[in-house]
Amino acid sequence: MKDFIIIGNKAVTGGKISLNDLCGSAGRMDVMCRCITASLFVSFGMRRDVNVHIVLKGPPSNPKIVRFSGEYLRYLNPDERSAGSLIQKALLLPENDIEKESTPGVYVRTGTLETLIREFSKENRNIILMDENGQNIREAINKNPNIFENPVYILGDNQGILEEDFEILKNYEKEYDIKKISLGEKSLLTSQCITIIHYETDFETTEK
Ligand SMILES: C[S@@+](CC[C@H](N)C(=O)[O-])C[C@H]1O[C@@H](n2cnc3c(N)ncnc32)[C@H](O)[C@@H]1O
Numbered sequence: 488m489k490d491f492i493i494i495g496n497k498a499v500t501g502g503k504i505s506l507n508d509l510c511g512s513a514g515r516m517d518v519m520c521r522c523i524t525a526s527l528f529v530s531f532g533m534r535r536d537v538n539v540h541i542v543l544k545g546p547p548s549n550p551k552i553v554r555f556s557g558e559y560l561r562y563l564n565p566d567e568r569s570a571g572s573l574i575q576k577a578l579l580l581p582e583n584d585i586e587k588e589s590t591p592g593v594y595v596r597t598g599t600l601e602t603l604i605r606e607f608s609k610e611n612r613n614i615i616l617m618d619e620n621g622q623n624i625r626e627a628i629n630k631n632p633n634i635f636e637n638p639v640y641i642l643g644d645n646q647g648i649l650e651e652d653f654e655i656l657k658n659y660e661k662e663y664d665i666k667k668i669s670l671g672e673k674s675l676l677t678s679q680c681i682t683i684i685h686y687e688t689d690f691e692t693t694e695k
Contacts, residue, residue, distance in 0.1 A: 489688075490538045490612070490639040491681060492603055493522045496646045498541070500548040504575045506568045513571070514545040518644045520570035521678035525685075527557050528565045534685075541574070542600055552586075552598040553577045560592030600641070601655045607639045608663045616656060617642045617680055621667030624687050634666050635688050642677045 497514035510517040519541045526539045537557040544550045553574055555563070563569055577589035586596040607614055613634045628635060641648070641656075648656075656665055670683050 488536050488538070488637055489534075490540065490607070491522065491526045492540045492542060492600065492639060492641045493519060493677060494600060494641070494643050494648060494652060495519050495541055495543045495545065496644055496649055497545045498543040498644070499545040499578070500543045500551045501578045502547050504571065504578065506571045506575070509567060509571050514543075515645055516571060516574065517567055518677060519543075519574065520567040521676075522642070522681055523555055523563070523570040524565045524567070525678040525681040527555060527560065527563070533557050533560060533563075540603055542598075542603070543578075544599075548582055549597045550599045551578070551582075552596055552602065554586070554594045556592045556594070558592070562590055563592075599655075600652050603639075604655065604659050604663075608659060613638045614659075614663070614665045615640050616648075616665055616667045617670070617684070618648075618667045619669050619672055619674055621669040624668050624670055624684070627666070627668055628687065638688075640681075640684060642680055644677055 498516050498519055499514045504513045509520060523539050526537050527533050535557045539555040541553050542550060543553065563573060573590055573593050577593050577595040580587050580589050580595055582597050584597045586594045588594050613636060615634065615638050617640055659665060670680055
């Protein structure tokens, strides 16, 4: 299983979302949509072993987590509006900290990055923070391939990962090993990072 957590620092948590303005009034929801496509789609198919969790931190509600499960997902096409429309439907459900399915394979609840880290650390998953200053991914694959088994990748949006979320990660780092992995010194788009992660780690799996 591969999980991606994408932090949407300004991405809205409800209200009227215009599919024509995902990058403006929806708080860069276009970034979330591209990440969903990059995580889940291959040509003529879907990666059934991938989950994407988008953490929405914008107004008007409490932070929410929308999860797209490759295993059960239906009605998603590889364009931004299609992902945007499924997010829109998820955000219409009443606020609840218990996950509810809004459309097949899409689930919503209130929660933060901390909610997810707490859950994944209990499951002993390999948590990997994607960061320009981390260890190079190829070096890590060569020296310590185990960390790419059952991984959970955390990535920021166009604003990156803000101090408040770094603080959460720092607190968990004390008791739990969170690896920092880099795709090079250049800061890339989040969706580009996801494609590269798939490329590097698919290759690793194929080689074995
Ligand atoms: C557009 S970048 C963020 C840029 C933002 N200006 C910053 O300084 O954080 C979005 C996210 O993609 C990931 N990312 C971008 N380039 C990367 C790289 N070269 N290696 C690893 N992760 C990267 C990081 O998780 C980052 O938070």
